[in-house]
Amino acid sequence: MDNLQDSQLVHDYINGKEIALEHLVYRHKQRVYSFIYSKVLDRDVAEDIFQDTFIKVIRTLKRGNYNEEGKFLPWVMRIAHNLVIDYFRKNNRMPKFEENGDFSIFSVLSDGNLNAEKQLIKSQVENDVRKLIEELPEDQKMVLEMRMYRDMSFKEISEITGVSINTALGRMRYALINMRKLIEKHNIVLTD
Structure with a gap:
């Protein structure tokens, strides 16, 4: 499974192969977590947002609402980015984001x-x-x-x-x- 494309793993997961999601998470966890941590600079908060990101991914996939074939990682990163923004809004600590999505x-x-x-x-x-x-x-x-x-x-x-x-x-x-x-x-x- 390690040499399967993301799109194939997503397809397999949607069709009931639970292990496919495990491979997707393992493949991208470092990049997604590092992105979140670079924004919030708090390990506990980063872990919470990371988990929320993949809960949202799972729900979207289970509902059959995923339609960005071949663009799995950018889609996950967008979810993570939105959850980071939500976190700062809830805590009245909204940083300014530049057009490229990076916290300055x-x-x-x-x-x-x-x-x-x-x-x-x-x-x-x-x-x-x-x-x-x-x-x-x-x-x-x-x-x-x-x-x-x-x-x-x-x-x-x-x-x-x-x-x-x-x-x-x-x-x-x-x-x-x-x-x-x-x-x-x-x-x-x-x-x-």
Whole structure:
């Protein structure tokens, strides 16, 4: 079963082969869980949302409402993303999501309507973020600063740095991945 396509496993599960779902979950659990955890930064909450994601997957498949043949993982990731948004809405801690669906650690810096306490927290977060940026490799730090602090497009960044747009995008991606790792390593909290 390990070499079957997702679409075949979905088909088998819908037709009563329960083990097919086990293979699907096992195949994608790391990616789905990592995605959820990167948004909520809490292992217990991430596990709950992960379980809720697959409960929703099972219910949809059992009802026969799944119709995205061959696009199983993107469908599951969309369910997980929606459940993450629901979690933040319920807890009045809604982060801002960019068009690409990724949570931006910089969104906590953009709220201009802050009281004195929140202004102090925002200032501390800014300091923490700047310290983390200093720990990044130089090429990642440069792209991140151009994008986040100078609001430059990736086209502009690629022209200035002399690399392709894809390389600039890759450096930004790795910068954000490394920032998340540094946040976890230093136990920094970016929201109140």
